[in-house]
Amino acid sequence: MRVLRFRIKDKHRDWLSAAAREVNFVWNYCNDLSSKVFERERRFMSGYDLQAYLNGASKAGLSIGSPVFQQVAEEYATRRRQHKKVRLAWRKSGGARRSLGWVPFKARAVEYRGGQIRFNGQCFGMWDSFGLVDYVAAGARLRSGSFSEDARGRWYLNVAIEVRDMCGPPRPRVLDPVGIDLGLKELAVLSDGRKVAAERFYRDLEPALAAAQRAGKKARSRAIHAKISNRRKDHLHKLSTKLVANHRRIFVGNVNAAALAKTSMAKSVLDAGWSTFRTMLQYKCDDAGVWFEEVNEAYSTVTCSACGARSGPSGLGALGVRQWSCACGVVHDRDVNAAQNILLAGLASMSGSVATKGYTAPGRVDRKVASAARVSNKDSGNALQCTAMAGAGHGPLAEGIPVL
Numbered sequence: 001m002r003v004l005r006f007r008i009k010d011k012h013r014d015w016l017s018a019a020a021r022e023v024n025f026v027w028n029y030c031n032d033l034s035s036k037v038f039e040r041e042r043r044f045m046s047g048y049d050l051q052a053y054l055n056g057a058s059k060a061g062l063s064i065g066s067p068v069f070q071q072v073a074e075e076y077a078t079r080r081r082q083h084k085k086v087r088l089a090w091r092k093s094g095g096a097r098r099s100l101g102w103v104p105f106k107a108r109a110v111e112y113r114g115g116q117i118r119f120n121g122q123c124f125g126m127w128d129s130f131g132l133v134d135y136v137a138a139g140a141r142l143r144s145g146s147f148s149e150d151a152r153g154r155w156y157l158n159v160a161i162e163v164r165d166m167c168g169p170p171r172p173r174v175l176d177p178v179g180i181d182l183g184l185k186e187l188a189v190l191s192d193g194r195k196v197a198a199e200r201f202y203r204d205l206e207p208a209l210a211a212a213q214r215a216g217k218k219a220r221s222r223a224i225h226a227k228i229s230n231r232r233k234d235h236l237h238k239l240s241t242k243l244v245a246n247h248r249r250i251f252v253g254n255v256n257a258a259a260l261a262k263t264s265m266a267k268s269v270l271d272a273g274w275s276t277f278r279t280m281l282q283y284k285c286d287d288a289g290v291w292f293e294e295v296n297e298a299y300s301t302v303t304c305s306a307c308g309a310r311s312g313p314s315g316l317g318a319l320g321v322r323q324w325s326c327a328c329g330v331v332h333d334r335d336v337n338a339a340q341n342i343l344l345a346g347l348a349s350m351s352g353s354v355a356t357k358g359y360t361a362p363g364r365v366d367r368k369v370a371s372a373a374r375v376s377n378k379d380s381g382n383a384l385q386c387t388a389m390a391g392a393g394h395g396p397l398a399e400g401i402p403v404l
Helices: 010-041 047-052 066-083 132-137 201-214 218-246 266-272 274-288 334-351 367-378
Strands: 002-008 102-105 110-113 116-119 122-124 141-149 155-162 178-182 186-190 195-197 249-253 291-295 323-325 331-333
Touching: 002 010, 002 132, 010 047, 010 066, 010 102, 010 122, 010 141, 010 155, 047 066, 066 102, 110 132, 110 141, 178 334, 186 334, 201 218, 201 266, 218 274, 249 274, 249 334, 266 274, 274 291, 291 334, 331 334
Parallel strands: 178 249, 249 291
Antiparallel strands: 002 155, 102 141, 110 116, 116 122, 141 155, 178 186, 186 195, 323 331
16 A cells, blocks of 8 residues: 655646635534534544534535545544544634645545546546556556645645555665664764764755745745755655665664754754654655664663673763763764664564563673574575565565655
8 A cells, every 4th residue: 555645737726725615614514513412412423423414415515525525524533533632623714824725535536547537527637756557557546545735725636556565586785784873963873884964954945934034925935945845855755765775674763853842952853854754764664575663762872882881971961972982992983883772772672582662782682683683684585585574564675666
């Protein structure tokens, strides 16, 4: 299963905007009905319960059709359970705080025909940047999805497609497992010593953005924000794709980006895009059959990756110390050592010798873990069998599956 995103041509903007206003009406109706039922009966309505009250809405003047009504009701019930609230926010169709357009649909409501998407009697032209025609020709089926609007008024088609699993010979020149330590000065430091510098996407365009905001040019401000976001996503896509294509096992530290975004480093943390990068690694590994795991990185910077002793500099005052020597005689680069500890902790967790919830110093891990890792690297034939390991994305690398 894959989710693809296509840009809809601007000539369909008016029709989609009108449909989005009807979706907002249905959403607000479900929101009001659900809250009133809870006040009277102290129970929450499911998506199926809400659908019963939407019967006949098309005859009342709403033109988006029953597949959209049903999907809106299901989505509302899902989000209400997710956020654990009696009432969700209202969707606004106008004003300064207007909700961005959103039109969900079920699988039976869309059809790909002649290079266009047919939905509710309308044919939508789009830029097929992912080769949807090839997917459909190979037998892939369109599933549920949505039309969505961005801040600049551009519409996109987000649709899930079913693809057949592909298995073939291993890809050549696959490197060893890799551990990744995320940071601000270097976006990613790999366990093999490679470093990826952190780009300054927001700070580079911050003067232009400030000038546009002071001049009251809202369209220009939105365009600059979009450029910042696109540059960041392009960089993270290229980096994550390269890592997935070259490694069979990837382990990354579970740094708490949400907590650091509340500190004085918030601008740099959000500009780095740690959470987005880990999400990209997750779904690309799932698609390519690469083992991916987030491991606990506690004490990874102060623990010697050679002997396991916690002899590194600690505390806020020692953050400026980037190199240190252990009592065992090994000289460490702070970030590379952390990445090596993340790799060892991931291999230990993968082998089942260490619980995934706790962190154990790499030097204290049973030697069988390292021995098993070396054997698995040499025994590529067994590691590349088509039988996947338990868990999504935790299987062998399969040839022929493109990384999006």
